Amino acid sequence: GCSVANSEEAASGGSSAPSDTLRVVLQQEPPTLEACESNLTSTGVVIRSTITEPLIERNPTSGELEPKLATEWSSKDDKTWTLKLREGVKFHDGSEFTAADAVATIDRAVNSKLGCNVEGYVFGDDDLKLKEVDDYTVEVTAAKKDPILPLRLSFLEVVPEETSATEKVREPIGTGPYKLDDWQAGQSINASAYTDYWGEAPEFQKANYQWRSEGSVRAAMITSGEADIATGLSPEDNIGDLGVSYPNNETVALRMHADKAPFDDIRIRRAVNYAIDKESIVASLYGGRDKAAAQLVPSGVVGHSEDLPVWEYNAQKAKDLVAEAKAAGTDVSAPINLVVRTAQFPKIQELAQVIQEQLTQAGLTVNLKMLETSQHLTYQVRPFPTKEDGAIMLMTQHGNQAGDAAFTVDQYMTTKGAQSAFGTPELDKLIAQADAATGDDRQAAFEKVFKYQNDEVVQFAHIAHQTGMLGISQSVAYEPNSSSGDELRLAEVTAAK
Amino acid sequence: MASLEQAASAAKAAKGKDGRVSMFTMLLRDRFATVAAVFLVLVVLTAIFGPAVMGERATAQNLMFMNKAPFDPANGWLYILGSDSLGRSMLARMVVATQTTLLVAVPAVLVALIVGSLWGVWAGYHRGRREAVSMRIADIIMSFPSLLLAVVVLFVFSPSAANIVLILAITRIPIYLRTARAESAELQSRTFVDAARTFGTKPNAIILRHVIPVVTPTLLTLATLEFCFVMLAESSLSFLGIGIQPPDVSWGLMVAQGRQYLQTAWWLSILPGLAIVLTAVAANVLAAWMRIATDPAQRWRLELDRKSTKAFEKATRQAAKMQAKKGND
Amino acid sequence: MLEPVSNKQPQDEAVLQVQGLDVDIRTPKGTVRVVSNVGFSARRGKTLALLGESGCGKSMTAKAIAGLLDPVASVAGGKAYLDSRDLFSMNGKQRRAVAGEGLGIVFQDALAALNPVYTIGTQLGEAFRIHRGASKKQAKSEAIELMRRVGIPEPETRVNSYPHQFSGGMRQRILIAMAVALSPKLLIADEPTTALDVTVQAQIMQLLRNLRSEEQMAVVLITHDLAVVAEEADDVCVMYAGNVVEQGSVDTVFTQPTHPYTKGLLSSVPADAQRGEGLSSIPGSPPELSKIPAGCVYQDRCPLASAICREQRPALRETGPGQRSACHFAEQVSTMQSNDEAANGQDAH
Amino acid sequence: MSIETQTEPERTVLEVQDLAKTFHVASGSSGTRELKALDGINLSVKRGETLGLVGESGCGKSTLARTLMMLEQPDGGTVRFDGQDPFALRGKSLRAWRRRVQMVFQDPFASLNARMTAGQIITEPFATHKDLYPTAAARKQRLKELLELVGLRATDADKSPQEFSGGQRQRIGIARALSLGPDLIILDEPVSALDLSVQAQVLNLLNDLQQQLGVSYIFISHDLSVVRHVTDRVAVMYLGRIIETGSTEQVFESPLHPYTASLMSASPKLDPALRPKNRIVLQGELPSPLDPPSGCRFRTRCWKAQPICSVERPDSRVRAADGTISLGMPSVSRSEEQQIAECHFPVQSAAEAGLAVSA
Amino acid sequence: MLTYLRKRIIASALPLVVVIIGVFALARMTGNPAALYLPLNATETMREEFAARNGLDQPLLVQMAQYFGGIFRLDFGTSMRTGQDAAEMALRAFPATLQLAGTTMAIAILLAIVVGSAAAMKPNGILDRCSSFLSMTAASIPDFWLAIVGIWVFAITLGWVPTSGVAGAAAWFLPVATLVMRPFGTLVQVIRGAMVSALSEPYIKLARSKGATEYRVIGKHALRNAAAPGLTVAGDLTVGLVNGAVVVETIFGWPGIGKLMIDSILQRDFAVLQACVLLTAVAIFILNILIDLGYALLDPRVRPSAGARKRRKARAAQGPTQGSEQHTPQLAAASMAADSTRGN
Ligand SMILES: Nc1ncnc2c1ncn2[C@@H]1O[C@H](COP(=O)(O)OP(=O)(O)OP(=O)(O)O)[C@@H](O)[C@H]1O
């Protein structure tokens, strides 16, 4: 036969596809569908809330936590949390969902030696203590006080107790509306609606995932009717009206390392902020969809302040500040390396060049350093390279999936934060307070943190809160939200009227 | 008959005193080669003087003047080739890119050509173990993922034009090595090489005198094909972020970056790509011409000028007709 | 216009008649006439030898007749009749029909003329497949038969061998076999034995003789070995610088040459000269084809040359029974001193 | 012969003993087979002498020449040039030897680099032997001399090989071989590509040079009339071995070996009066050198073959001055005048040799 | 033949080992993969655990010894990215690449033979000029242009074929059409050149003298003689495709080895990279043997092949362009053999 291995069953392309199949085209093939790796975008976009489900779910729009496989949760001391589980839920293999499964899921992801991504991402080194109170009640105890433990738990996708605790599982069994049928490596993933689903049945009987790394190809698949939903598009992909943009939680910023001239002078760091014309960047490069940013988290995240002003674009002020610094003895002509990851997001190359140009106008010397992911990571995360031949200015794209600024500031702003170049004791203190706060206090505390960074620390020059774009064919209807990039809930997709 | 003589005298007039046609005349005889040569000279001149003339204009951004279509006189001559995604003049950028492009592609091709050819000629001439080992080395380089090499070199060293040249050169050496070896192995068995050996001529001198002149045209033609390959390879390195870095600009980089605009602003990618294609085609046409011009057995194709060839054909036809008439009488 | 030599013979005897053949070649130095006004005829069952120094246009003449000139060359005038069919006015299809069946040709270089990638059987049988529509099997058995005829041992097994597996002599015989496969009326053999040693040459000549007598084939033998001509040919046609300078039967031409060039050639043969003695040779060298002088083509080297030779090109004229020469002084050639002294004098300079 | 006038005793320039060369040629599926191109060659050349080498195409003549020129490495045997073994020479002394032995190649086209001019080709050796003509002027002068010597014009120096006729090309090759002033020139079919009148010119040239300079020649050819004309002694080769040697006259007039006899007999003659009455026409093909016949190599085509011929390799027979033929005695040093052949049943008379002329 | 094969295998084993060692060492020079696989805020302990799990904490030599030990047990390691068996991943991707390469080359060769032969019939004629210009352009067009424009025209505007994917025969059109350009362009030049020189050989005249038609002369006598240089170059082009047509595989979502290899390099997925390189190197080596066999099939003179050194000895019987090592990337050698005469 003259066909690619296993291709016979691959979903047929063409515009006359049977309408009971929902066809999604992604940027890349998921490396795995292992539930405990679901915080990886490419994994999560397939499984989260589609194949597997968490105990608790965060509403991407309101930011509120909502019940999913747990119906209610409470804690007296913010340390020990009790969760009531939903009854009558069945896994795809037919077994009943009980407390044992919930305990096993948490234990496997957080306490085991598996090295789950989600563990590193939301839980850190400390283990959780787990107790099965009865068939439908679980007790979770953190090592220390943790007011957002339910939020953390919302990252865990539930798998049955039988799932191996010593090895990762590529094809999970979940409780979600869709059941994984088969995965043809390299080509497609097929799922079908799970008949015993506890909730409302999805509209499409079948789902099919494919992946193409070229945005224009994904767009073309929508236009030509070969796919119903395409993720990760950009306006240049010629998608036309079928492109639907949505705020995607991602914020672009420049991180300045203050260990070398000229960034050891706060005037220069301020000058950088003045020099960049964020509004016109957003307007011209991003067609006005993105929003100029004043802080690392977008609206919708706890801690985001609507009132924090975007740094004014003032080329003259930037020049003055540079001159001032120069007068004060700072070596303003010292080279700055603008470190950028290739193809991290649409038009990153152009953005970098604009920034380079604008900073040059302000009188600084900027070299552009486009790096592939792995190399870029050595700059992004501690320990930072020390033998750099200039001051580092890293372009970073930060996405806060959790909806709480704690996930941002701990990493980006504390003195020792994994992705923080430097910090100040005062800021550290403010952050610690905010982390421990709850309710409205928490919001206010984080707002303070962001304001303080902008006024006194100036490690970051914020550029924009980004928007994502989905391609949605005429035959389906879907309303994207800020988490659509990480978690594409197929059950929410309906046939177009 | 008169026309035959005319043709002969016309042919004579084009020749030097020694009856041999100069290279320049031969170039003019081949119209395609002439056009190609003129084009290449223009490219080289652009590469030399372009950046000095257009340097400023190539970097000036204008975010309000993005992706303007080419060939619109209303935008002024600077934007005759349109503007790019940052509102820079495409014309200026293409002109400035010429230098970088040539500075990467030409040395890369030359280094690979020189190293690979000399090595191959040497291996092919001596044969035996030297040849076997060289071929195995070529095999190794050939089956090695060149991208890995690129990532390593640029990771360990850092992306710079010199390193890009190095990588492109190393990975393309086997092509020349194998070609040169094959030709040289064949040549070393020729009688005139044997003759040189009987004078006690040293191997290197034989290689220099008898082998290299013969293999050069072949290798140069190969090099022109490679020239285009190298420019495209450079563009894919750029795409991975390990090629030429902005604000430097090369045609390859422009092609790679413009590709996402292929459907919304085609000129960003097509124009520099066209420059690559045209340069490569021109180089190839010129190489083909040169191969004929330096081959004593082929040279006549160029030494005959078009006019006399036509006259010849006409005259023979007429003569045949006359003969036929005579025969009928 | 010249008339064919064999006019006196019954017309049906002449298988090939060539009249006033001109061949032009394009060179960097302009157009050159390499064959000029050549005429001869070949008789059924007889051998005509084309003689002449290297480069005088023998092969060109042969190729022109066979219609296989290189692209740089073209027939500029003249006629060639094969059994009274005009070869030069034929179109491609008619030509192809004549090739093989009417006219066979053996090329000068046996080593290169066989296609290295096909078996001898395939190549020998090809003519049968083209002209007789033979099946593969038939073609093969015909090939075996041919090989047997030209004396190749074990034809049944050798038929599947490739050209490089045969010796030079065998290859030459295979080429001859190929040319005579369809028993053509005319065989042109271009130096069929150069590079073979005399014992093999003798075998091949024997073969040609047999074919000639068995098939009544007319043979045009191109060679510059006078001894072979003397032994094998019936008629001879001597060429010089693209022109026929003398023709006639071998016996008369070789015993009584009536052109100074023929005479010079004959006395250059080292056969009876003694070791150490200088060989008689014709002083000078043939004219460059692009600079053929007006008048006699041989004037520069001719001891008899005089004013008329520089002005007027001598026509081929009868000088004896069946013998014709293109020399103004044909009658004096026989009395001409052998050019030994002249030659020696020339060489010493 | 010209050199005979010289009083100096005849000196042997080249002495070859038991020279053997085997090629390994790919064959069949089982790898390689041995091809004995030279199988124990003995010969010697004296100063000022011309040795002719004749034999069927492919019998190893060129291989012998190439081996003597050190273009091939022999498998066995010795070569002595003026008492020295050239294969043992290195560096300077090797180059000095190179100067003394030169070769004219079989193919006048292939042996000249088409991309060089005649002048460049002829002066090419000086690039290696820089001390000979150190200045450009000296080289130019020498080039002029050489061109003149071989009968080319000075203006020919700027032409490239394809502008010359075959004969002229061969002269360029000869001029190149002469440029270093060698003592021995190996001529591999120097006239086979030439037509008669040019051939005569070249042969005369070679003869003159020998007379003027006293060089020795090894003259390879299959044109017997030419060989007869130019050589002093002749060696006849068959399948990698010399099967007969003797003075030219002896070999041509009264061949000992049946193969020699058939060669002489088959050679076409211009003069009908000289044509033998009963020519020997050999039957069968030249056997493959890959698979030579046992015993006497010629037996497969020999009309005199007896059973013993297939069993035993024949010893040399010697014809004494009185015409008697006896078994050659290796212990007795061979006189140059002796005619020696390797055959069990040597040819006894001219009639048997197929040389008898119908008178 | 068997001796020959054995020799080839032995001769190729060493380079194979060198390639693997080289890839192994070079890959590890590209930096620690931990950052790629761990969350950005991963702690020190997590990093250590990761290194231990993937054996990256050992000295390089030990890692290498373990790797080679594994190879003998046919264990090629596990992918860091997917947790699957590396060899399995490579083997799964390879058929797709091979099929694509095979189809592409078959079409390219076929087209090139037709166009090249037609061009060779009249050197420097109109047809020749056009085909040489077109083929040069085809050989130098950036492939992603073609791919994207192709999708635009044929999939979106005309709707004839799917944009991408591997489903159905129509899906092959765009990838193959894109890939075919460079081999086609290069081969046209090579075949044209070889045909020009073959057509001037004496055996062509001989064939004509037998009354063979032009079609027979070109298709039978010239083509087979001109095929050797074509085979050489086609072999090299196939090597290029076997090594992965990255761009095309990426754009069209073709699940081939090129994409897998690039991803493994960028993702520092060492085991998979090594498995891929090993697989392609072996494939290239088999391809080379096949090409040698192809020579033998085409040209009886090289049929009894027995290694390079010996073969050259038989040069008496062989043409200049056939030798064991000579299936080289000599576009040139070939294309130029084109007009160059062998004679001088
Ligand atoms: N393809 C060609 N291009 C240019 N000149 C040619 C070509 N072929 C032949 N000639 C010239 O035409 C003339 C006649 O050539 P031809 O081959 O007929 O000679 P010939 O008599 O057969 O010589 P020989 O005995 O050497 O074979 C020669 O001077 C030769 O140089």
Ligand SMILES: Nc1ncnc2c1ncn2[C@@H]1O[C@H](COP(=O)(O)OP(=O)(O)OP(=O)(O)O)[C@@H](O)[C@H]1O
């Ligand atoms: N390099 C080689 N490799 C293998 N066999 C060879 C080689 N050179 C010569 N031979 C073989 O050795 C034998 C002798 O060849 P050689 O060229 O010496 O013959 P020759 O007597 O000069 O023939 P000719 O008269 O045709 O020139 C032939 O069978 C030839 O095929």
Ligand SMILES: [Mg+2]
């Ligand atoms: Mg001829």
Ligand SMILES: [Mg+2]
């Ligand atoms: Mg020889």
